[in-house]
Amino acid sequence: DAGVIQSPRHEVTEMGQEVTLRCKPISGHNSLFWYRQTMMRGLELLIYFNNNVPIDDSGMPEDRFSAKMPNASFSTLKIQPSEPRDSAVYFCASSPGTSRNNEQFFGPGTRLTVL
């Protein structure tokens, strides 16, 4: 398996533009997590899905952020409109989602810069 795949790896955009980050979890994993990492705030959970259903989106900063998981092999995180303070590394992680295996496997991340 190629592991968790994220695209793009780097994104530079201007304030006000829409940004869409993509994630393909490891095949067979039931849980998917979106994180944001910055120096100031560390690693923050934005939202997570179990079996494609959003379970907890309390970490989503505001209405400008939205996430979807239309099927078991794809998820998106959208920011519209983007702002400079959204600049961060965004990680997607997936987990087998079983009682015996809670390990989260992280993707390589998307480094977002909003000018």
Added chain:
Amino acid sequence: GENVEQHPSTLSVQEGDSAVIKCTYSDSASNYFPWYKQELGKRPQLIIDIRSNVGEKKDQRIAVTLNKTAKHFSLHITETQPEDSAVYFCAASKSRLSNFGNEKLTFGTGTRLTIIP
């Protein structure tokens, strides 16, 4: 919700010495405690984890201890090597009994470990 505190935020040790990183958690229902290592510019990766039914777990030079009564757990790295330099994150969650998805992890703020050659 769960709150995880991690100390110290930075740690420098001489190569060959031991390093200890400590975390506390607030939710007594938490029962799963992983540690992740993140090298510069890379993704976090699991290095060891422990469940609440055991007090200690070892994997070569790495060990984790858990004190449920005090609600704290620690990472111990012995015989440190330059490749141990990284940021280490502790985390806590409530592990489900079902096989239909995991609970979220609450991460600590990270410890930047530097091994001095």
